[in-house]
Amino acid sequence: MAHLKIPVTKNDHAIGNPSSGRILVEYGDYQCSHCGVAFPLIRKLLRQHGDDICFVFRNFPLQESHPAAVIAALAAEAAALQGKFWYMHDELYENQAELSADNILGYAAALQLDMPKFSHDWQSQQLLERVEKDLEGGLRSGVNGTPTFFLNGERYDDYDETYQSLAMLMEA
């Protein structure tokens, strides 16, 4: 069984209840269709059990397979610097079939981000390093594709693209 090698910290993007004792980490790729399937399921899980779970998203862009995966990951990180990580995260998954630099700039504008700052951060080395660090941490933790989930540090291999398989986590 693979274990999460990089502990969850305050630097992670987290939503839900951090004191719930149930931390679900997803390693995901914004251009991966399987992550696109998981996206509404996670949203439903958070809607129904948001008080009893904390959800953390980490980047795992497979850039050779998905050419827009890295620019999308960087866009979410750049939005995070303006306090809007989850807005951009959701926007990217809702539009995952149309990810391009132009469209991403459009999402940033629609989220009323400070555009000069966004454009600067989006291309910064610092954010690229953060995305790469997420990827390396995932590789070392046994992420073998996207999405890969960890519950309280243990890889969760029973997710099968159904809501039931995610809801089972609430019984763990």
Next chain:
Amino acid sequence: MICFNWIQQFTSLMKIDMILTAHTSAPDFELFATPDKKVKLSSFRGKKVILSFYPADWSPVCSDQLAVYNETLKYFQAAGAQLLGISVDSKWSHRAFSEDRHLHFPLLADFEPKGAVAKQYGVYDEQRGAAQRALFVIDEKGIIQWSYLSPNDVNPGADGILEALDTLNNVNC
């Protein structure tokens, strides 16, 4: 020792090959890496080598596994290791698969005699007629330092390889 002999006899009777384990010399081989170029394992002496045996080009689990390794190359290279993928597919299938998936490491064709190298490493599945999903980390002197046999339908990821390379490089993790 008695126990080991018994296992050897049993496995040879049952025609089950055992995966080569750590501290075994890695059998040398020469296989096509492109339609006109062969690669010899011993030519990598002085460098670490990761051998990734997999059942088939194009199949879903293999594709995911190799896509992950494609993104891990930077870390393999930083650890001084060369990754080689091996399956029984032909050099032409490898070329098409590699181009389609933008793979940046060689895929070797264990094609004729079919699976001969997989057999030498104890990772050939006679029933399926394909290599099993197996990983080997070989050191600079050509000695296997780590090996792992994964169930066919499970993508083993890169964590075991990275850990084995860290151990070889004395990296504290």
